[in-house]
Every structure is written in structure tokens, then in C-alpha cells.
Amino acid sequence: MGHLTPFLHISNKLAERGHKISLFLPLKTQSKLQHYNLHPHLITFIPINVPHVDGLPPGTETTADIPLSLGSLLATAMDLTRPQIEQSLLKLKPDFVFFDFSYWLPALLRELGNNIKSVCYWVINPAAMWYGLRSLGLPRKNQSDEADRSFSLRTHEARAFEAMMNMEYGREVTFSKRLLTTLSDCDAICFQTCREFAGPFCNYIELQMNKPVILAGPVMPDPPSSQLEEKCATWLGGFKPRTVIFCALGTEYILTKQQLQQLLLGFELTGLPFFAALKPPTGVESIESAVPEGFEERVKEKGVVYGGWVQQPLILKHPSIGCFVTHCGPGSLNEALLNECQLVFLPNIIDQVINARMMSGDLKVGVEIEKGDEDGLFTKEGVCKAVRAVMDEDSQVGKEVSTNHAKWREFISGKGLESSYIDGLVQKLHDLL
Numbered sequence: 001m002g003h004l005t006p007f008l009h010i011s012n013k014l015a016e017r018g019h020k021i022s023l024f025l026p027l028k029t030q031s032k033l034q035h036y037n038l039h040p041h042l043i044t045f046i047p048i049n050v051p052h053v054d055g056l057p058p059g060t061e062t063t064a065d066i067p068l069s070l071g072s073l074l075a076t077a078m079d080l081t082r083p084q085i086e087q088s089l090l091k092l093k094p095d096f097v098f099f100d101f102s103y104w105l106p107a108l109l110r111e112l113g114n115n116i117k118s119v120c121y122w123v124i125n126p127a128a129m130w131y132g133l134r135s136l137g138l139p140r141k142n143q144s145d146e147a148d149r150s151f152s153l154r155t156h157e158a159r160a161f162e163a164m165m166n167m168e169y170g171r172e173v174t175f176s177k178r179l180l181t182t183l184s185d186c187d188a189i190c191f192q193t194c195r196e197f198a199g200p201f202c203n204y205i206e207l208q209m210n211k212p213v214i215l216a217g218p219v220m221p222d223p224p225s226s227q228l229e230e231k232c233a234t235w236l237g238g239f240k241p242r243t244v245i246f247c248a249l250g251t252e253y254i255l256t257k258q259q260l261q262q263l264l265l266g267f268e269l270t271g272l273p274f275f276a277a278l279k280p281p282t283g284v285e286s287i288e289s290a291v292p293e294g295f296e297e298r299v300k301e302k303g304v305v306y307g308g309w310v311q312q313p314l315i316l317k318h319p320s321i322g323c324f325v326t327h328c329g330p331g332s333l334n335e336a337l338l339n340e341c342q343l344v345f346l347p348n349i350i351d352q353v354i355n356a357r358m359m360s361g362d363l364k365v366g367v368e369i370e371k372g373d374e375d376g377l378f379t380k381e382g383v384c385k386a387v388r389a390v391m392d393e394d395s396q397v398g399k400e401v402s403t404n405h406a407k408w409r410e411f412i413s414g415k416g417l418e419s420s421y422i423d424g425l426v427q428k429l430h431d432l433l
Helices: 004-015 030-036 068-079 082-092 105-112 126-135 155-166 175-185 195-209 230-236 257-270 295-302 312-317 330-337 350-362 380-391 396-412 417-432
Strands: 021-026 043-048 096-099 117-122 188-191 213-215 244-248 274-277 303-306 321-326 342-345
Touching (some): 004 417, 021 030, 043 082, 096 105, 105 117, 105 175, 117 417, 126 155, 126 175, 155 175, 175 195, 188 195, 188 417, 195 213, 230 274, 244 257, 257 274, 257 295, 257 303, 312 321, 312 330, 321 380, 330 350, 330 396, 342 350, 342 380, 342 396, 380 396
Parallel strands (some): 021 043, 096 117, 117 188, 244 274, 244 321, 274 303
16 A cells, blocks of 8 residues: 555646546555545546465455565465456557556566556665665676665664565565566656655666666645544644654554564653554454553553554644654655654664665654664663654754754745656656657
């Protein structure tokens, strides 16, 4: 869902300019995105049946439906949609197809003819792509690589990254081969970011892959038209401005019971009110049964732990929210940068880790929760320390990240920034035809 939603956001921006879009979506998933389609007369959802693959739970459509360990089987199922995609493209005859992990798509378009261009559209940070390409040991095409810097990955992160690149991701294809084929075969590469954030990384990728790298800008979703649910608004309204910790770790970050408890105990240690939207740990029926013993009684009305879906953009806008603890997914970071709350980072998978290092290191807009070098575990004390670093009134770190956050918030919300990037994207697409 963290990739499908941004594809719809860029569709909306292009439809605003009169372009006609067809968006391939798994059948049942369409209803989850329908309300984001702001131009239904120009954006058409085309249903895709995700074929069943042995080992996948029946009805699986997106990674939100399964644990990370089954991702390769879902990639196999996605690859098996090729005949459906081909039949639709024969009828549609589009000018461009935007895609990301369907590495077979550029070759399919060449077979179809009609000069259809393939645009590899990435919602992940170009820095993560830079790191991935560098790790593959490709020969450097420019000795003065502007992006020649080091992200200090911890031991457990480097181990996880190497395992991810070498793992099978789909039938008889590794993750690294899928990635490299995607980048090598497409006509252009597009990132959902600004040159001001990631210019050197984009320059490296453009030189390395020898093809245009186009930037779409931040592609911020339009402000939600709905209202915050009354129960949530009433609870948040009971606290002073900028005092509540809000924690949301996305749809796929499932903590172990031990880690969930350490996180919640860390929030309790701060003495601040908190609202944590977390998925129940694996093997635990409900979030309520996973909290530490006596925890609910101790925090009472001061802390809420919720296992369901929440209105994250609306919660972040609430004046009582003072700190956002995030997994550093691209969508969440965009929403976070647009709001005034302080930022604390708890990344999970490798692109989120690199996001966190950039945000806490290069941009200095937040603080990352410390983890063990070997085991990747965090403690309640580490959680408390990170939150306190940004929330305490006399904290120099808090003042620094708040100042930097305000600077970047003003930049990305500046009048004309998004329009200039989208207009530039459209012009570069025309140039490709």
C-alpha cells in the first residue's frame, strides 16, 4: 500500500493537467484507494486478479496481507499478472507506463511496439538506490562521485541488507537482479523527491544507468477533506498543545511482543501522554493482550494503544501532537515534514534506515532511537532518551531539529514548488516521446 498510494497521488497531479490515466490495482484493494481518486473522469482503475501461488494465504493481494517472509511468493504472483497487463495495454495503447518492481515490463512494451515508453517510478529515497547500486560493485563511471559519502549501517543492518539483495524475490530471480533489470531496461527513471534533498544521489544514478533521471518533486497528497473522528479528537483535545507523543509504524512493521513492550514502557518513562497505533505482534490475538502487565492501569487516560487503522494525516495536524515516532516510510515522512511536531525515527527495513540516517544526519530534523549494533534491539531507556531529546524545553538537540524542521517545512510547502516539479516532469515526458 505504501507504493500503490503514491502511484495514485502522482496520477492525481497528472490528471489535474488533463492527462488520462489507467491505474492497475488488485481487485479488492481498489476500495481502499477509491477515496484518493480526485479525478475519476480521468483516472480509471483497472482490476487485476492476483493469481494464487502455493504458500500464499487465499485472497492475498498486497504485502499488507502477509508477513515479510512471504514477500517472494507475492512477487511471483505479481509476475504472473503479465498476461492480464499485456491484454489491457494492447487495448489502451498508452504513451507511458509507470512501474517499479515489475522488471519484465520494459521488455513487454518493446514486444508490443507502438513506441510505449517505460518509466521506472520510485517512491523510495534515491539514497537507498545509490547505496544498492554501489553495493553491487558496478564500475564507477565518474571518479568525482558527488554522492561519495558513507551511511554508517550497523552490523545487523548491513547483514540484513546483504541478505535482502541476494534473496530470491519471485520465481528464479533475486532481489538485486529484479532491481538492476528494472533500472537497466526502462526508458527513464523517476523519483518522488526534490533535487534539493537528493541531487548528488540522482546524479550518480543517471550517470551509472546512462538514462534520464526525472524528479517529480515531493508529490504531497491533497489535504484530507474529512474530519478527525470525534472520539479521537475529544481525547487529544484534553491535553496541552505540543505535549502528546503519536506513534505509528505503518502497515508492515510488526514488532515482537518484547519490542512492543519496550516501546510502550519507553513512552511511559517520558511521563508524557501518548497515542500508539501499532499492529499486534505475530502470534498475539489483540494489541491489548500484548501490553506489559499492569500497564493499562498505570497509564490510564494518559496513554492509548490501538491496533486498528487511524487517520494519521489528521492526527498529525492536531495541535496537541508534539512528537511523531515514525518508521520512516516515504509517505509518513512527507506527512511529518508538513507538520510542526518533533520527529523521532524507528526504522525497520533498509530503505527506512537510510531515510532515518538522512533525516537525522544530513538534514538534522529529528532523532533516531538507538539500537544494538549486533542484535538491532532497542530499550525503553533508549526510547525515552530519544523522545526527551526532542521534547524537553531546554534541550539543545530539540531546538536544533525544530529549527531545521521549520526550514524544510517552509521549503516543501512553498508556493509553486510542487507545480514547477510536476510541470517539469510533464515536459521531460514529452521530450521522451
